[in-house]
Amino acid sequence: MTERTDSVQAVFVDQTDPLAAPLLDELAIEYSTRYGRTRDEIYEDLTTYPAEEFAAPGGALLVLVENGTPLAGGAFRRYDENTAELKRIWTSSAHRRRGLGRIVLRELEAAIVRAGYARIFLTTGPRQPEAVGLYLAAGYTALFDRSLPPQDVGIHGFEKVLPTATALPSGWAAKEYESV
16 A cells, blocks of 8 residues: 655746646546546646646745656645635555655645645545545544535535644654654
């Protein structure tokens, strides 16, 4: 289920960086197979967000890279003054079951704290049980009735209140690499 991730690097990039392309391409395919829209429609939705929404100081786009190959990634943007919104959390289908999603979350959470946010908000769809499991395991609170069938819930919202930057131990984000 897991393998060593010693050679994995977290890289913050611009939305137009070639390292971000596989993230956007595979997300478009994944969402189209789960939700029935075309790959091109979804790709257009993903790429029409203004790139500055995922840039400092209010946001960031992260890609995990191993030997030059993008493995996983995600982004955040400003939701409100105190809240960051996670978007585009992705792991390449060729590299799943390695704990990379946990690393992406941990790295993004650390960047979100450094950016001064105190809370994270995100949504995922009813046909993404893997994402729901990841967020629950990472300490996110479901903002929906978990006893209902996913299709009845529709969009699944989550939140997480973050520690302050001064409360984080040294090397907080890097600790995840050691446990994978």
